[in-house]
Structures are given as C-alpha cells and as structure tokens.
Amino acid sequence: MPPRVLLGDEAVALAALHAGITAAYAYPGTPSTEILEYILRHTSNEPGQPHAAWCANEKTAYEQALGVSLAGRRSLVAMKHVGLNVAADPFVNSALVAINGGLVAAVADDPGMHSSQNEQDSRVLADFARIICLEPRHQQEAYDMTREAFELSERFDIPVMLRLVTRLAHSRAVVHVGEPIPQRPLSKAEHQADWILLPSNARRRWRDLLGRQAAFLEYTETSPHNTLSLASTDLGVITAGIGRNYFAENAPEMAETPSHLHIGAYPIPVALVRRLAEHVKRVVVLEDGYPYVERSLKGLLPTRLVVHGRESGHLPPDGELTPDTVRKALGIAPHQSSISAGYQVPERPPQLCAGCPHLDSFHALQRALQGRAQSFVASDIGCYTLAALPPLSAIESCVCMGASVGMAKGASDAGLRPAVAVIGDSTFLHSGVTPLMDAVAADTDMTLIIVDNEVVGMTGAQPTLLSSSRLEPLILGLGVDPDHCHVLDAHPRHTSRNAEVIRRELDHPGLSVIVAVRVCVEASRARKSAARAAEGVPA
Numbered sequence: 001m002p003p004r005v006l007l008g009d010e011a012v013a014l015a016a017l018h019a020g021i022t023a024a025y026a027y028p029g030t031p032s033t034e035i036l037e038y039i040l041r042h043t044s045n046e047p048g049q050p051h052a053a054w055c056a057n058e059k060t061a062y063e064q065a066l067g068v069s070l071a072g073r074r075s076l077v078a079m080k081h082v083g084l085n086v087a088a089d090p091f092v093n094s095a096l097v098a099i100n101g102g103l104v105a106a107v108a109d110d111p112g113m114h115s116s117q118n119e120q121d122s123r124v125l126a127d128f129a130r131i132i133c134l135e136p137r138h139q140q141e142a143y144d145m146t147r148e149a150f151e152l153s154e155r156f157d158i159p160v161m162l163r164l165v166t167r168l169a170h171s172r173a174v175v176h177v178g179e180p181i182p183q184r185p186l187s188k189a190e191h192q193a194d195w196i197l198l199p200s201n202a203r204r205r206w207r208d209l210l211g212r213q214a215a216f217l218e219y220t221e222t223s224p225h226n227t228l229s230l231a232s233t234d235l236g237v238i239t240a241g242i243g244r245n246y247f248a249e250n251a252p253e254m255a256e257t258p259s260h261l262h263i264g265a266y267p268i269p270v271a272l273v274r275r276l277a278e279h280v281k282r283v284v285v286l287e288d289g290y291p292y293v294e295r296s297l298k299g300l301l302p303t304r305l306v307v308h309g310r311e312s313g314h315l316p317p318d319g320e321l322t323p324d325t326v327r328k329a330l331g332i333a334p335h336q337s338s339i340s341a342g343y344q345v346p347e348r349p350p351q352l353c354a355g356c357p358h359l360d361s362f363h364a365l366q367r368a369l370q371g372r373a374q375s376f377v378a379s380d381i382g383c384y385t386l387a388a389l390p391p392l393s394a395i396e397s398c399v400c401m402g403a404s405v406g407m408a409k410g411a412s413d414a415g416l417r418p419a420v421a422v423i424g425d426s427t428f429l430h431s432g433v434t435p436l437m438d439a440v441a442a443d444t445d446m447t448l449i450i451v452d453n454e455v456v457g458m459t460g461a462q463p464t465l466l467s468s469s470r471l472e473p474l475i476l477g478l479g480v481d482p483d484h485c486h487v488l489d490a491h492p493r494h495t496s497r498n499a500e501v502i503r504r505e506l507d508h509p510g511l512s513v514i515v516a517v518r519v520c521v522e523a524s525r526a527r528k529s530a531a532r533a534a535e536g537v538p539a
C-alpha cells in the first residue's frame with residue numbers, strides 16, 4: 001500500500017476503514033469533524049460497504065456504535081471533547097457491558113479552545129470510565145493506534161478511547177498504511193445478561209471491570225507506546241502524546257540528556273513511573289490538556305521527588321503547549337522573539353459572513369425588543385454565537401449545546417421576561433428538543449427562535465438531520481400551540497414583517513416558537529458550484 005499524506009483525523013478514519021469497521025457515526029464538531037467526513041468520502045453505504053452517518057448528537061452516535069458492537073461487528077464513533085459530555089451516559093455505562101465487536105471512541109480535545117467553550121481533557125473521562133485510552137503523538141501513531149484500539153477493545157471487552165488534540169487532528173504528515181482486513185461477520189453477543197445493566201448484573205459487571213484493571217495495567221506497562229529510557233540521574237522528563245514532539249525539538253539543546261518516560265497508552269504505567277522516580281531527583285511533565293499525569297504522579301511518587309508541570313506553575317496552566325513554552329521548564333533559555341516588544345497585532349474578531357441569514361434574524365429580533373425595559377436573549381453553539389460581538393451584541397449567553405432553551409425557560413420562571421432562546425436548526429435537533437418539551441409542559445412564557453440555515457454551518461455545512469420542511473411538524477408534534485408557531489423567511493426584505501411577528505409573540509404570555517429559515521450563503525454557494533460541476537460547467 002503506498003504511503004499517504006493525511007491529517008491526524010484522516011489517519012484515524014483510514015485506519016478504522018482498514019480495521020474492517022461495519023459502521024461509523026459522529027456529530028460534527030471541531031477538531032473531530034474530518035474523521036467522519038473522510039469515511040463518508042470513502043464509503044458508499046452500498047451493501048457490504050461500511051455504513052457511515054451523521055447523527056442527531058454524540059449520545060445517539062455512541063449508542064448506534066454500541067449496537068454495532070453487540071452485533072459482533074466493529075464500529076467507530078467520533079466526537080469532539082465536549083461531545084463526550086453529551087455521550088457520557090452510554091460511554092461510561094458501555095465500559096460495563098461485554099463489548100463484542102471492537103468499539104473505538106475517537107475523541108478530539110481542543111486545548112487552547114480554538115473552536116470550543118472549554119479545554120477539558122478526555123483522558124480524565126477514560127480514567128473515569130476505567131477503560132484503556134491511547135494517545136498518539138503523530139499521524140502515523142494515529143493510524144497505528146486506531147487499528148490496535150479495535151484489537152484491544154475485543155481483547156479486553158471494553159470500548160477503547162483514542163484521544164487526539166487539535167494540533168495533531170488538523171496537521172498532515174506521511175502515513176504508512178497496512179493491509180485492510182475484512183469486516184467481521186454478524187455474531188450477536190451470546191451472554192445477554194452481560195448487556196442488561198440491571199443492578200444485579202451491573203454489580204457483577206462492575207466487579208468484573210475492576211478485576212480487569214490489572215490486565216489493562218499489564219498491557220500499558222509493556223506496551224511499545226510507553227517507553228522508558230534512563231539517562232540523567234537528576235532530571236526525568238515525562239511526555240504524553242504530542243508533548244513528546246515538543247521535548248524532542250528541544251532535547252538537543254539540553255545540557256544533559258534527561259531520563260525520559262513517554263506515555264501513549266493509559267492507564268498510567270505505574271511500574272515505569274516508579275522506575276523513573278527511583279532514578280532521578282526531579283521530574284518535568286509535558287502533556288497537552290489537564291495536568292492529568294502530573295496530578296496522578298503525586299500519589300505514585302516518593303514525596304522527596306520534585307514534580308514540575310502545568311499545575312505546579314512551571315508550565316502554562318492553560319492553552320496548548322508549544323515547543324517554545326516548554327523550554328523554561330526544561331532548563332533552556334527562551335528563544336529571542338523577532339517581534340519587537342509592544343508591537344500590537346490588530347485584532348480581527350470573527351464575524352458572520354456577509355449576507356448570512358442569521359444577520360436578518362437578529363436584526364428582526366432587535367427591532368422587536370426595542371423599547372422594552374428588560375429582556376433576556378439566551379443563545380447557543382453555532383455561527384450565530386458570533387452575534388455576541390459588536391456591532392450586533394444581540395445575545396447574552398452561550399454555554400453548551402441546547403442550553404439556550406432551558407436557560408430561557410429558567411429566566412422566564414425567575415420573572416426575567418421577555419425571555420428568548422436563539423438556537424440553530426442542527427443544535428435544536430442535537431439538544432434543544434428535550435428542553436422544549438419542558439417548556440411545552442409548563443406553557444412557559446418564552447419565545448424560541450430557531451435560526452434554520454439548513455446545514456451545520458460552523459463545521460463546514462454538513463447536512464442537518466431534518467430538512468426545514470420537517471421542523472415545523474416536529475415542533476407541533478411536541479405540543480406547541482399552532483397559533484404561536486411561525487415559519488419566517490429570514491431575508492432583509494422581510495425584516496419589518498418578521499420583527500412584527502416576533503414582537504407579537506414576545507407579548508404572548510405563553511410559549512411561542514418561530515423558525516426563521518434561509519439557507520447559509522456558504523452552503524448555497526457550494527451547492528451551486530457542485531451543481532455546475534455536475535453539469536460539466538467549469539468553475
């Protein structure tokens with residue numbers, strides 16, 4: 001097989017295909033989106049080909065992957081780190097069932113929050129679920145570890161997490177690939193009680209999972225992903241994932257070759273850590289994300305040992321590590337900056353695209369809110385979150401997927417009215433439907449505005465699960481009063497009329513839902529050029 005130049009995400013996707021997956025599921029989210037995009041480009045969903053699909057959210061994606069595993073076949077589920085919060089219920093509980101076909105959860109963390117609301121570290125959640133986690137340091141390992149993860153999942157009967165970070169997910173390198181293997185045959189899990197987490201079974205399965213921890217540790221103590229080289233008796237460096245690259249870049253400038261433990265497979269290899277600790281006087285930990293290894297060391301190492309890392313203050317506590325930011329902790333002088341002190345790079349805050357339909361929706365909403373003594377506009381995760389910035393400054397909250405609906409309800413319950421929730425169509429289907437049911441049940445005095453751009457705009461115009469025409473029936477089916485459910489055309493020529501409809505519904509002392517529809521201009525452009533290409537018209 002010829003080598004390929006692949007993104008870290010693409011290396012995971014190709015490895016999953018080569019590992020014989022029967023299905024792959026995901027919800028788009030930076031920096032994990034390209035995993036399923038790659039699989040979709042390389043499968044046809046024809047019989048015999050792997051099935052690949054975008055799902056309503058990460059929880060439904062995970063559960064579908066789990067169903068594939070029960071059927072004895074391999075499945076991949078991909079998500080960003082905060083998506084794992086949404087999938088946490090099936091994720092944690094699936095560690096207790098007897099995984100049948102290999103199940104791999106590829107979770108891409110976003111240290112530095114390039115496109116996320118936090119920089120939580122998924123290794124902590126793998127530890128919480130008591131499963132094995134693999135953390136590649138480069139694209140080749142992303143490929144190799146993904147293939148291995150399926151084998152580990154079947155060997156140890158657990159889901160296995162593959163933890164990526166943005167810098168790896170979104171950079172390219174040459175990857176040498178292996179021979180693809182065929183899909184596993186259909187072979188339903190034999191012991192159904194191992195899949196029914198009634199308390200009596202769950203207690204048994206939990207004890208079983210705890211009993212297998214020693215085997216997981218034995219694997220990581222001997223895994224080639226965890227390597228120890230003893231050199232200096234003064235300094236030991238522990239690297240995790242891509243932290244190894246930052247160490248390797250600086251190591252030639254260090255006065256003495258430090259002892260080095262690299263960790264790419266978790267649970268943390270305790271015996272290797274102890275051997276390092278017995279050999280050195282101090283340890284520096286280079287890991288992207290939380291000080292997960294650093295914190296764990298405090299319970300593993302002799303108290304005399306000095307541990308420097310992100311928590312001790314010797315490395316930046318937040319953001320991505322870089323080759324430059326680790327130099328001081330390694331005892332190397334910082335690079336001289338070529339940018340003169342005091343030079344100010346002009347700020348270029350992100351903005352909604354010119355002609356974006358969300359602009360029209362917010363203009364109409366702002367008109368409708370004019371003259372009111374108080375109001376609250378909750379919003380959500382999507383392009384429309386940019387309405388928080390000037391000149392619009394039109395929203396007052398953005399916390400997590402779907403939170404706008406529940407928060408508007410809570411604000412209304414507290415007496416802060418008019419309470420408005422603004423949410424995209426995809427985010428509504430991801431996590432907004434269930435809080436809307438709460439609002440329907442209570443006929444809450446609030447207005448929900450679904451800004452329907454017909455795609456998942458922020459992550460590259462993936463298709464929304466339900467088309468615009470199917471949203472209104474869904475909303476009415478939940479019990480929203482048809483007299484207070486409106487579909488508007490989010491176009492500048494309708495701003496006055498749309499503002500009037502919104503104003504009326506803000507005054508209605510109950511629940512109203514407004515769907516403001518117009519396709520994302522970027523998606524519209526892409527559709528037109530795809531149609532031209534299909535007709536053979538040059539771009």
Ligand code: SF4
Nearest residue numbers: 353356383457520521
């Ligand atoms: S990508 Fe689409 S939805 Fe997002 S800002 Fe641009 S036009 Fe608006």
